[in-house]
Amino acid sequence: MAERPMSPHLTVYRWAYTMTLSILHRMTGVALAFALLGLVAWLVSASMGEAAFEALVPLLMSAPGKIIAALAVTALIYHFCNGLRHLAWDLGFGYERADARRSAVLVVAVTLIAAAICIYLIFRPDTGAV
Amino acid sequence: MSLRAPLARILGHGAARDGVGHWLTERVTAIALAPLIVWLLVQLLSLPAPDFRTVTVWIGAGCNPLLLILTVLLACWHSWLGVQVVIEDYVGGFLSRSSALLVSALVHALVASAGVYAVLRVALRGAA
16 A cells, blocks of 8 residues: 555544444444345245245244344434435535534434334234344 | 656556545435335334245235345445445455455345345246
């Protein structure tokens, strides 16, 4: 790599919670790449016939399976909400510090509520889905 | 004093011409994915049972195959672009960075085609 000027490293800045949301967007994004792999594996197993698919079902419906599904859904909802925040920035809205902090709180609040509903549905005793 | 032209010094060190396209494609796929993700999440969470019959009937019903294929393709595309940026930011060294980018591209292509193939296989089984 050629010598190039570097921008100031992250650690020189005083921590603000908007930075946590920023890094969480990346982390959930990478996690969702793996979740996508899981979703497609599920579709592939359905295409391989009943035996292959039914072999996976107990695994999916087990407590660890449901916990992983709950984490993936939470990551998805967060990445979705914060993604909308990023799109608003791309259109030029919400750059002021107060706005960015308010939208951060909104993203976290909406994520918590929506994720709570989804996690309830995943762990609801008589349902099958996910 | 170097006799190398300024252009020759910067060529091959990245950031030329296609950065905006990458950035824009990431946004376009995000916007396209937004309604599809809401649809998929609602559908999955409201599946009445996790068994083979329920799931395969759902995959093949109505517009579901089309929407599933769109979701898988756009999600793979968006994921590929995003993972690429993460690798470029955190993986140093020419060899490891290039290998990581190559593996990511190939895995995303594999997942995309496997997803499309699986949906078509389930959906067309009923039609055949």
